[in-house]
Amino acid sequence: MIIALDTLRALPLFSDLSQDEGAILVRNSRIVTSKRGQYLFMHGDKITHFYVICRGALQIFRETPGGREVTNDILIAGDSVNADEVVARQAEHAMNARAVEDCSVLEIPTAWMREHLKDFDHIAEKLLAGIADRLHSAQVDVEQLTTMSAAQMVACYLQKLCVLYNFDPHGFELPYTKALIASRLHMEKETFSRTLQTLRDQGIMVTGAHVSIKDMRKADNLACAECSMAEECGAHRALHEKLEKNVGHGA
Amino acid sequence: MIIALDTLRALPLFSDLSQDEGAILVRNSRIVTSKRGQYLFMHGDKITHFYVICRGALQIFRETPGGREVTNDILIAGDSVNADEVVARQAEHAMNARAVEDCSVLEIPTAWMREHLKDFDHIAEKLLAGIADRLHSAQVDVEQLTTMSAAQMVACYLQKLCVLYNFDPHGFELPYTKALIASRLHMEKETFSRTLQTLRDQGIMVTGAHVSIKDMRKADNLACAECSMAEECGAHRALHEKLEKNVGHGA
DNA sequence: CGGCGTATTGACGCACCTCAAGGTAAGTGG
């Protein structure tokens, strides 16, 4: 598939590409599509390309010997998929990447990336900041796993969704199946389901895929009570900023 | 404190520094020492320097609102401390760094690092590979937390220690207090203590700080049973390679 | 209608946390 320069520029990673740089990149990359359920790559595959999601969502996960799926992350349009593998010079993918929904993915040969990263100074910086960011997220994940209850993690995640997708906390639809979200939160779907019920008392109503958070303050207290990374994880703060802006507009 | 060029070169990060580069770096860095228990920096402090440990060990941790310490990692000589914060251009430290034992730490102003990273091509690469590596470790942590029992995590950690410190699995001393190790494994010290008892049946004997792993195969099966990252986490494989080499020498 | 993917609900057990009380070892001062 031929790539338009605009398609590239729409990706945060490449947003400030010059005309010339863009032309070079267009020549060295292409767009692939994956149907829902299809694998972009699997654990153990040779690493041949660097990927950036243009449309859709990818589940990044591993499979334990016991057959259990451990979801590492759910990546969406604009996210780079395996930047870490490119800079770490790994030979094989450590994870599986499966399309949660139909996807378009930009693919760039890793060899080319490694060769030319230094020519695109600003790109390299963004890529690295992205990796550092993901490291940070992983650390947050660990902390939350060890200190927060299922209810707190769910509340926290729902708020994060609002920020990520620019949802209105007072009413929005879950963007993935509950099973996937549960997996992303490292809990069983039964636990997730039960947790949603208990959250009703806290003003977080979930019926089907529809979520509405009645009392932001209550939800916040719940989510933040044990979350030392409230500031950096940023979900709550970002959400509040957004809400305050809305109030401002409304008044 | 004045730094010898050799001191720099002893650090993996700077091992292939040229004479000139070394001289430049010496002029722009210094060595600080921290006594056991002292903080190198705390959560919320302004980020002023990039640090590399020359001697000793640092506990990297956060404190939850509830007062619980969550240990992110224990870094030792040769490790860079906050490479991610340098490339992510954060303003404040997200973690606490406290000396587990008396430490010597190389400190380089972040401004200088950011300015000159691109002049030291190979250094930048190592730094980034280090970050990618740590991302990987964090992901392993998450996976192990969600899939492995306390016994498995402890067994796995003991093996990792052998690789990291080049210990002989058949007999070595724990390099940190049990409380610290428990914290690193995200479990309570009581749980850790009890787990060590149960591991005796599996041929992993721990009395005081002394560890001896009688039956490597048994320990392995235990640790790897649910560890999908056996290859990459590398503890077991690296350990086996080491043991096989020893056997080879012995014969 | 039947079948499939997805979600809910119930009953049950266990691994780990929590609180509380020793116990051991090393260091300090008389």
Add this chain to the structure above:
DNA sequence: CCACTTACCTTGAGGTGCGTCAATACGCCG
């Protein structure tokens, strides 16, 4: 050299949050 302190570790009893297994319900499409 012994009493005392302090830091570190172990052991016990009890509670619980979440995983597990199994059955049922819901929504969607052919």
